[in-house]
Amino acid sequence: MNAYTDVVPLSYESHDELVSQNIGLVKRIAYHLVTRLPSTIELNDLMQTGMIGLLEAASNFDSSRGASFDTYAGIRIRGAMLDEVRRHDWTPRSVHQKQRMVAEAIRKIEGETGQAASGKEIAARLDISLEEYHDILGDTAGCRLFSLDASLDDPGYGRDIPASNLDTPAEAFKHGQLREEVAQAIRKLPEREQMVMSLYYERELNLKEIGEVLGVSESRVCQIHGQALIRLRAAVDIS
Numbered sequence: 042m043n044a045y046t047d048v049v050p051l052s053y054e055s056h057d058e059l060v061s062q063n064i065g066l067v068k069r070i071a072y073h074l075v076t077r078l079p080s081t082i083e084l085n086d087l088m089q090t091g092m093i094g095l096l097e098a099a100s101n102f103d104s105s106r107g108a109s110f111d112t113y114a115g116i117r118i119r120g121a122m123l124d125e126v127r128r129h130d131w132t133p134r135s136v137h138q139k140q141r142m143v144a145e146a147i148r149k150i151e152g153e154t155g156q157a158a159s160g161k162e163i164a165a166r167l168d169i170s171l172e173e174y175h176d177i178l179g180d181t182a183g184c185r186l187f188s189l190d191a192s193l194d195d196p197g198y199g200r201d202i203p204a205s206n207l208d209t210p211a212e213a214f215k216h217g218q219l220r221e222e223v224a225q226a227i228r229k230l231p232e233r234e235q236m237v238m239s240l241y242y243e244r245e246l247n248l249k250e251i252g253e254v255l256g257v258s259e260s261r262v263c264q265i266h267g268q269a270l271i272r273l274r275a276a277v278d279i280s
Contacts, residue, residue, distance in 0.1 A: 160174055248266070
């Protein structure tokens with residue numbers, strides 16, 4: 042019995058078979074994530090990190106816990122990739138500061154008017170040009186594009202599946218409450234921002250594909266996406 046994982050180790054043959062049969066899973070997850078990350082993140086780097094996650098999953102998998110291996114491995118692989126990106130956070134501190142400034146401006150404008158703040162209103166409140174505001178939106182969409190996924194849709198972010206597949210009552214309440222708050226905030230977004238969020242996170246289209254659907258440029262989709270993210274952060278603490 043392995044004292045650390047508390048599972049019966051697999052034979053070398055079983056271990057190698059699990060790994061070889063799920064290399065395609067690493068590729069699929071890497072290709073899915075790389076479209077949501079800055080161009081500085083290399084696909085090969087994600088795949089190498091994902092392979093480490095797959096190897097760990099094969100070593101620690103315990104079928105008695107009820108989860109299938111591909112489900113368990115997918116969580117570990119994706120968690121490993123996101124952990125690696127977080128460890129090398131490329132986002133300058135100034136970008137985070139500007140995001141907070143925009144979120145605060147949105148909160149104030151929408152609190153005063155009761156309506157969604159427009160880009161012109163936000164830029165005017167910050168005393169910057171519309172072009173400068175669009176640059177901030179581009180930086181926002183470029184950094185941590187996976188933030189909603191990591192916060193709400195990654196039960197394995199802790200990198201392991203607990204003995205019970207159920208949260209504690211407190212964890213379940215907190216997790217469910219956050220989901221509901223984000224869902225409500227998304228429903229209050231302007232229609233085009235809602236559409237971009239739906240196409241990006243639910244339909245899993247990339248920015249170019251969304252631009253083709255909406256009939257706008259990829260850079261414009263990036264701006265709409267960035268504004269939606271900041272607007273959500275202004276309404277709900279998901280950063």
